[in-house]
Amino acid sequence: MQIVNLEVAKRTEFGKSNTKRIKAQGFIPAVIYGEKMIPVNIIIERAKLEAIYRKTGKNTLIKLLIKEEKQTSEETVLTHITDIDPLSRKYIHIDFQKVNMKKKIHTTIPIRCIGEAIGVKRGGILIHNLDQLDITCLPTNIPKYVEINIEELTIGDSIRASELKLDEEVELETVAEEVVVAIEAPKVEEVEEATEEEAATEEGAGEAVAEATETDESKKTETTEAKGK
Numbered sequence: 114m115q116i117v118n119l120e121v122a123k124r125t126e127f128g129k130s131n132t133k134r135i136k137a138q139g140f141i142p143a144v145i146y147g148e149k150m151i152p153v154n155i156i157i158e159r160a161k162l163e164a165i166y167r168k169t170g171k172n173t174l175i176k177l178l179i180k181e182e183k184q185t186s187e188e189t190v191l192t193h194i195t196d197i198d199p200l201s202r203k204y205i206h207i208d209f210q211k212v213n214m215k216k217k218i219h220t221t222i223p224i225r226c227i228g229e230a231i232g233v234k235r236g237g238i239l240i241h242n243l244d245q246l247d248i249t250c251l252p253t254n255i256p257k258y259v260e261i262n263i264e265e266l267t268i269g270d271s272i273r274a275s276e277l278k279l280d281e282e283v284e285l286e287t288v289a290e291e292v293v294v295a296i297e298a299p300k301v302e303e304v305e306e307a308t309e310e311e312a313a314t315e316e317g318a319g320e321a322v323a324e325a326t327e328t329d330e331s332k333k334t335e336t337t338e339a340k341g342k
Contacts, residue, residue: 116174116189117165123181124154141204145177145188147211153188155179159204170257171195172222177209189214191252212252219286221245222256224277224293228264232296237268240295246274247286254282263294271295 124135124142135142135156145153155177165173171192179186190209198205212218223245233239246259259277266272275289 115169116176117169118176118178119157119161119165120178120180121155121157123179124156127154136205141207143207143209145190145209145211146193147188147190148213150211153179157207162204162207166192170223172220172255172257174212174252174255175209189252191218191220191255214252217249217251217284219247219249220255221247223258225258225260226263226294227260228262230263230266230270230296232266232268232270235268236299237296238299239263240297241293242295243274243287243291243293246277248279249284249286250282254280256280256283261294266294266296268296268298 121143132142139159140156141159141162143155143157145155165175173192175190175192177188177190179188188209188211190211192207193210194208195204196206197203210218224243226239226241230237230239248255256279259279261272261277263272271292272294273289274285274287274291274293277285277293279285
C-alpha cells in the first residue's frame with residue numbers, strides 16, 4: 114500500500130474558543146494514539162486531508178510530518194475515527210492510530226458491489242447486509258476495498274463473507290457465514306393476499322349488516338300488524 118506524506122502542526126493551544134478559531138481557519142483538530150506512546154494533539158489543513166481521502170480512501174497509510182517550532186517528527190498512522198458535523202458534513206475531529214509496519218493490525222475495508230443483478234432486473238430487491246469487512250494484516254497489505262460482482266445473482270441468491278476474494282496476506286475476521294448481499298423476492302403477493310382477506314372481511318361484514326337490517330324491518334312489520342289487529 115502507498116504511504117502518503119502529510120504535513121501537520123503540533124497543537125499547543127486548547128479550549129472551545131481556540132477550537133472554533135482553528136476550524137474557522139480551515140484546520141481540523143486531531144490526535145494520534147498508539148501503543149506505549151503519549152497521545153499527540155495536532156492540527157491538519159482540511160483541504161489537504163480531504164484530498165487524500167478522495168484520492169486514496171480512508172484506509173490510506175499516512176506519514177504525518179509533525180512540525181513543532183524548529184524540529185519535525187514523523188509518525189505513520191491510519192485513520193481510526195472521524196467525527197463529522199451532522200449539518201455541514203465536514204470533518205470536525207480525527208483520531209489517528211499509530212502503526213508498527215512490522216506488526217499485523219485489525220482494521221476494516223469497504224465493500225463495493227459492481228454490476229446489476231439478474232434478480233434485480235426481474236423485480237427482486239438487493240439487500241446490503243454488510244458495507245465493510247473486518248480483516249487482519251500488515252499495514253502495507255491493507256486493500257483499499259473488496260469488490261463483489263453481483264451480476265449473476267438471481268432471486269434467492271446470496272454471497273457470504275467467506276466467498277469474497279482476499280489476498281493470501283489478508284485474514285478475514287468477519288464471521289465467514291455472514292451474508293454480505295442477497296436478492297430477495299418482492300412482497301407483492303403478500304400484499305395481494307392481505308387485500309383479498311380484507312375484501313372478504315368487508316364483504317362478510319356487509320352481509321351481516323344487511324341481515325341485521327332485514328331482521329329489524331321484519332320485527333317492525335310484525336309489531337305494526339299486531340297493533341292493527
